[in-house]
Every structure is written in structure tokens, then in C-alpha cells.
Amino acid sequence: MDRVEPTPAIITLTTDFGLQDAYVGSMKGVILSIHPHVRIVDITHELPAHRILPAAYLLREACPRFPPGTVHVAVVDPGVGGQRTPLLLKIDDRFYVGPDNGMFGLLMADLPLQGAWRLERREHFLHPVSNTFHGRDVFAPVAAHLAAGTPPDAFGPAAADPSSLSLPAHHEETGTLRGQVVWIDRFGNCITNLTDKVVSRWARGASFTVHTASKKIAGISTSYESTPEGEALSLVNSMGYLEVACNQARADRALGLREGDPVVLERVPTGDGRS
Amino acid sequence: MDRVEPTPAIITLTTDFGLQDAYVGSMKGVILSIHPHVRIVDITHELPAHRILPAAYLLREACPRFPPGTVHVAVVDPGVGGQRTPLLLKIDDRFYVGPDNGMFGLLMADLPLQGAWRLERREHFLHPVSNTFHGRDVFAPVAAHLAAGTPPDAFGPAAADPSSLSLPAHHEETGTLRGQVVWIDRFGNCITNLTDKVVSRWARGASFTVHTASKKIAGISTSYESTPEGEALSLVNSMGYLEVACNQARADRALGLREGDPVVLERVPTGDGRS
């Protein structure tokens, strides 16, 4: 347990490249050719194509859990070869390499940004640099050199203003808290933009119901098993967001929910409440 | 070849989490933050959601092939946050970490169970422990601590009676052996609950035919190429089970087979047989 070896270099990969093509394999080859000792860890290559918000949401949740010093490469890059800047960020002692399109926005909203650099020093790129695959030609080699010890400011000048990103806003009205579905996960659980904190502050200990267009759910459960199999419930999920789910079934299908659909909390009038 | 380094610590991951969400990445981050030197090996994250039998079948086949000492984390966990016990098992010198729901039942049926512990010592968990994601909060950190050298009995008291699991039973009648499809693989091969051993004991060297609802197949072939492209055949697969397949085509579609459908072997009457 009292190990003396230094922490090994780790590079994680998060992309929308899928796995039917050579894209991911090429990136891994480029990385290992520069830094054969680095550990490559796949986070996912199955992000929805071209979409920034799901990528930002996943990165926010997974990446800070890795050890300090980890280099996270994230490539959802519809603007590749165009005007967007290739970026290196240092956020809370981890490094992030990818296009400047908001993907790192949810991380920056919550955690200290300790540095931002534009990737301009082409000697750290793979040549010739294509216009369609910076994952292989820019981000992979930069990550490998960084993990091998090249200091962040060797890759280019400071970046002034990395793109930010927010979840859609929620709305508080008299007796109601209006949110929406922002992400539907693998199990059909419908995750909203309402955090535990926002819900608690609004509810102030009072009872409430959770409404989707087709369903009224009484309050918040503590686990999926709280309702019979197939029944709808709401709970605060493992990321701290209010989620509408069904026990062992897909809530999106059972309740007809899609991304963007409203989820509204209503206070139960005192006297006929349920806590 | 005569290496002096100790065998490196290995943790494998097998889940139904898919790869479109942050679940798998979060588990990897938690593991590497506790034990940065461990090798994480993905077995799969594409198990069918909430289903225990396919998970048990896969674990039975893949996990014993890893080196002794490997820590296998397996999470198909519809009962997360409910009554089911989080478990650590030692089976044939490998460790298994996951919910007590039968996933490890096929392993225990065939291989020596050398220890079972309830995961109760919360100092080895990630805090706060959520009610919806024990993969991240319980199983990943326990696996990391175990791989780093914490002894199994430090995680909790002995577990009396881990859940068992069996494949559906087959039935022998005069001249027939009745089995069923228990799993359809990626290629559409229909794997039955009939092992090589059961079939041999029943057939006693005599010829037989293999019947599905729509097809009669003569005896057992030795490879997919034994029939013309697209044609049905049966063979003993690499896991020792009788399988109904088609050469370079999907047997499930070609023969209309689904999980649970009967596959019946009939002895060929002496005299008009074919061996």
C-alpha cells in the first residue's frame, strides 16, 4: 500500500467517433508512439454525434474523479478544420485537451480554471495536419507530449476566454418549480436540469408533486425499488440531479418523455400534504 | 520470459451501463484515484439492462480465464439502493465484487467458493454513498482497495448464503432430449442449455437430429463452414454448449428463434441412421 513508484501518466479518451471506424484506433496509436508508457483509458466513444451538451455533462461528471495530473482528451468537434480554437485547459489539477466549443463549460462553471492555452505550436502536432481529424493530428499528440512532461505553455499562448456553457435555466413561480429533461440515459431515466440544491431551497421542507405531461408523481423516492416494477418515480440521482425514472423500465418510453420536455414541481397545499 | 516483476494488479469491469453516459468513466476515475497503478480491463458494458442470466453466463465464461488474483467487478443491479446485499466473493483464486443477485451463480456452481463477505465497512466506500449508483460508490472503491492489498475480511462479515443461479433445466424422454435457447449472441447464433456432456451421455454414440420449430438439422457439425453459406447447422460451441447457427448468417432471424424457444434432439431410429 505504501507505494514508492510515481503515479503513472494517464490519458483518457472521450469522443463521438463510435467504434466502427479507424478513428479511435488511430488516436491510440499516435499517443502510444509518442509516449509508449502512458495508460490510455477509454471513457466513451459513443457520445451522440456533434452534440456538445451531452459531452459537457459526461465530462463534468466523470473527469474530476480521475487522479490529479490526468490528461483528458475530449473530441466532439463538428467545427474541425474551421474557426474554432484547439485548446488545452487546466481545471482543478487535471488537464483537458480538445476543441473550444463549450464541451468543458460545465467543468469550468464548477471547478477552478487554472490555465488555458491555445494549441498553436505545430511541432507538437502530427504532420501533415488534416482538416478533418484533429483528434488524431492535434489533440492526441498534444496529450501524449503533455503526459510525457512537456509543460502546458509550450503548446501555445494563453487563451483569453474559453467557451462557457450552461444547462437550460429553470424557473421558479408561486408554488411551482419548472425544469426540463436535459438528458436521457442508457436505461431511459430522464435527467432534469434541477439540482438537489435548487429543489431543496425551493421546497423548504414542504411536500410536492412532480409533473410530466402524462404523469403526476408524489414526491421524491430514495431508490428505484421504492415503487413496484414498471412504475414511475422521481429521485435525486447519483450526480445530484432530479430524475424521472421507472423501476426496471424505460421512463422515456413509458411516459413519452424526450429531451427538452418540461418537468414541473408543484407544492402540495398544507393540510392535504404527504411528506 | 523469466520475469521477476510481480504480477500487476488487474481489475475487470462488466456492466449493463452502456457507454453513452458517465457511469463507466466515473467508476474508472474512482478506481484510479484509489489505486493509480492498477490495470483496468473492460470486459463489457453492453450487457442487456437489468438481466441477470446473460451477465452470469458471460462472467462464467470470461472471468476464470484471467490470472489468479484478478478482481472482477460486475454490476447489473436493478435492486440498487434496496435490500440486496453488496458482496465480495473469492472463487477459484479470483475475486468478484458486485450485488448479490445471482450474477455469480454460474461461477459458484462450477468452481470452488473460497470466501464470501458482505460489503459493510463504509470507510472503504466513496462518500456520500448514493442510492442509485453503487458501481461508483461501493463496488469500484472496494475493488480498488482490494487490488491495492486490503484483505477481503476487512470489508465486512462473512456472507452466509450468496444467491445461486441455474440455467433452465433440460428434459430427457424416450428418444428425445428437450432443451431451449438461453442466449442469442452477436452473430445470431442460438445457444442452448444443453452441454456437450449432457448430449453425449444422452446420445450414447447414436445418431440424432436437432429440431427447432421451423427446422430439422441432421446431427452436429464441427465448424460453421460445414454447410453452404446461409444454411443452418448445429455444433458444440466454444463454451461447450449445443448451439444452432447458420454459416455466415443470423440463425435467430433465419429460423425465427428467440430466447426460451425449444430445441429438441431426437434419436434417429437404427437402420435408417446417419452417424
Next chain:
Amino acid sequence: MDRVEPTPAIITLTTDFGLQDAYVGSMKGVILSIHPHVRIVDITHELPAHRILPAAYLLREACPRFPPGTVHVAVVDPGVGGQRTPLLLKIDDRFYVGPDNGMFGLLMADLPLQGAWRLERREHFLHPVSNTFHGRDVFAPVAAHLAAGTPPDAFGPAAADPSSLSLPAHHEETGTLRGQVVWIDRFGNCITNLTDKVVSRWARGASFTVHTASKKIAGISTSYESTPEGEALSLVNSMGYLEVACNQARADRALGLREGDPVVLERVPTGDGRS
């Protein structure tokens, strides 16, 4: 950066096994049991079942990017258990292990073949050797022993004539260059058999249009963003092939393109050209 440790042994895996079954996990277990220190890198397990050309195309692009000495295991093996030869190749200082069915043909067309051996020495296999899963029983153990230092010629005699493979031929006529779609990637980009080199030599600096059955595209763009969102364009992709794509949309669906469909370049008559 000036590391003294030797380059670690790397084995990559490329298969059409998918991830819902135990096949990939079993191969990893077999490899690590023989050589616990090797790094296993997944290239992909999502190749289309039984198809050689997409596998060959991916291997050609990804594998040469790994460090010299890497052992690449590739298994798309519809002929498993039949007549095809299990093979070990050395191509441009990397090793390739898999069935002799053309999968390595595009690599051999472009890079120096330095050795070829038939895998016949059964003491390096996993026993009993099945007839349906040589990935586990032949290719995985051979790769592990090779990565651990067993010399290539210990696995069997020289192989005379490994299977070759070519992309479909293109056709030059007066003023036209006829190619076809050979692969559609994850994003719906339609990759043709026309390389940058072939196109340049044919065009000799003159302007041309790119025709699919439903669409005429003016010349070659430099990035996806060159057209408005959803619009079709053609470009030379990161692998050096002409590709028909749409900015942030699926060209295969938008233009009704499938593998094998013609893509024809036509020279623009001088005088009304656009360069």
C-alpha cells in the same frame, strides 16, 4: 522524456465480436494469463460481422500508427474451423495475428512484408482448441507468447502467399473519373476508392464537379464547415480518400448513398470553370 525503461509490450485487439458476449473478455483473460504485463489496447470490436473489406480498411489506417513491435490481433473469421490458415505476419516492424482471409491485404499492398508464418505449433495454443473460436484458442495465446518474447518462427513454418486484397478499381475516361463508395463511417460520411493522388493526377489542376446519383457538388472543400449546416460537400479525408459528406449531417441519408454506389468526377469545360 528521456526514459530508460524498455518500450512496454502492447497487444491490440480488432474484432467483429461485439461486446454483448464473452468472446472479447475471454481473449483478454487468455492473454493476461500468459503475459500479465502486456498492455491490451482495444481498437474495436464493432466491425461489421463477417466482412473483410471494412476490417482491412481500418487495420490499414490504425495499426501502422502504433509503435514498432506492437502485436495486432485481428479476428473477422467467418471461415473459423475450416480451411483458412491461421497466420502471423510481420509488416513494417509490427506483428499481425489472425486468419488468412485478406484482412491484412491493404497493409501488405502499401508496406513492406517482412515475414509470414503459418500458426501450426499447437503448444502455443489454448487447449482444447475449439472449432469455432480461434480468437481465444489460437490468436490470443499466440499474440501473448509473441509479445512475451517467443520468436515468430517458433510458431510454424513460413507462409508462402498470404491473401491479398484490393479496393474496387476506379475507371478513367475522357473527362471523367469513376469511383464508388467503399465505406460509410459513423457520421454517414461516404468514403470512396479515389485517393488524393489518383484525383490529382487525373485533374491536372483543372476544375471538376463531383456527382452522385442525386447530387452535383462543385469541387473539393477543405473542411466540413465550408458549406452551411446540412449541405453536401466533398473533401479529401484524413486517410487521403475522396469523401462525400454533409456539414453536421449524414450524407448517406441525405443523398441516398450506399456502399458500391458510383461517385463520378467530371472536368469542368475550360471557360466556365471554377477552380
